[in-house]
Amino acid sequence: MNVLKNKIKAEGVVLSETVLKVDSFLNHQVDPELMMEIGKEFAHRFKEEGITKILTIESSGIAPGVMAALYLNVPLVFARKKKSLTLTEGVLTSKVYSFTKQEENTISISREYIQKNDRVLLIDDFLANGQAALGLIDLVKQAEAVVAGIGIVIEKSFQNGGKIVRDTGYRVESLAEIESLENGEVQFKEEEAT
Ligand code: G4P
Numbered sequence: 001m002n003v004l005k006n007k008i009k010a011e012g013v014v015l016s017e018t019v020l021k022v023d024s025f026l027n028h029q030v031d032p033e034l035m036m037e038i039g040k041e042f043a044h045r046f047k048e049e050g051i052t053k054i055l056t057i058e059s060s061g062i063a064p065g066v067m068a069a070l071y072l073n074v075p076l077v078f079a080r081k082k083k084s085l086t087l088t089e090g091v092l093t094s095k096v097y098s099f100t101k102q103e104e105n106t107i108s109i110s111r112e113y114i115q116k117n118d119r120v121l122l123i124d125d126f127l128a129n130g131q132a133a134l135g136l137i138d139l140v141k142q143a144e145a146v147v148a149g150i151g152i153v154i155e156k157s158f159q160n161g162g163k164i165v166r167d168t169g170y171r172v173e174s175l176a177e178i179e180s181l182e183n184g185e186v187q188f189k190e191e192e193a194t
């Protein structure tokens with residue numbers, strides 16, 4: 001997705017060989033027009049999948065997720081990372097270990113919002129080690145719903161999440177795939193020749 005790649009080139013900050021900072025449009029400040037384009041693109045790619053719900057994780061998945069939900073005309077649910085004061089009954093939980101942050105989070109959703117047989121599109125901002133996506137898949141399975149696909153804004157192809165998540169057999173669509181962050185530069189995966 002060129003508008004996204006151009007934004008990453010213009011505003012992304014390579015913090016190390018593994019971490020890209022995109023606080024100016026995705027992880028802190030949010031660019032609503034870009035999010036709208038991202039939502040449109042996810043909706044386009046998954047329009048034949050009979051999506052009935054979108055599931056993401058707070059906080060950075062919410063902006064792209066809600067825009068995809070808008071264009072697919074379905075609700076967005078975000079899994080919570082912190083215990084909610086009001087979310088007490090009928091809660092589904094899954095443990096997600098972050099290799100990047102070296103911490104474990106318990107993510108949770110209310111049973112009420114993912115129903116049996118819902119066709120759920122998972123959305124997240126980054127795909128790094130794949131653990132967040134696996135946690136979301138687990139929640140959907142517990143709800144006896146169907147994972148209809150996985151949409152990622154930025155995939156770091158040099159980490160193992162892409163393989164782990166694709167090995168589950170679900171369709172994964174990433175809008176920008178980064179091959180390398182070496183030498184302080186963002187190198188995107190070669191586009192397939194057309
Ligand atoms: P994984 O889910 O693919 O296994 O990723 P990991 O645990 O390593 O990621 C933990 C957090 O770090 C996630 O955000 C993820 O989006 C973010 N992250 C991973 N790699 C990068 C990167 O290169 N750049 C940026 N900007 N973020 C990265 P989170 O803790 O859930 O935070 P939030 O932003 O959603 O609140």
Ligand code: NA
Nearest residue numbers: 027060125126
């Ligand atoms: Na994030």
Ligand code: NA
Nearest residue numbers: 060061125126
């Ligand atoms: Na995230």
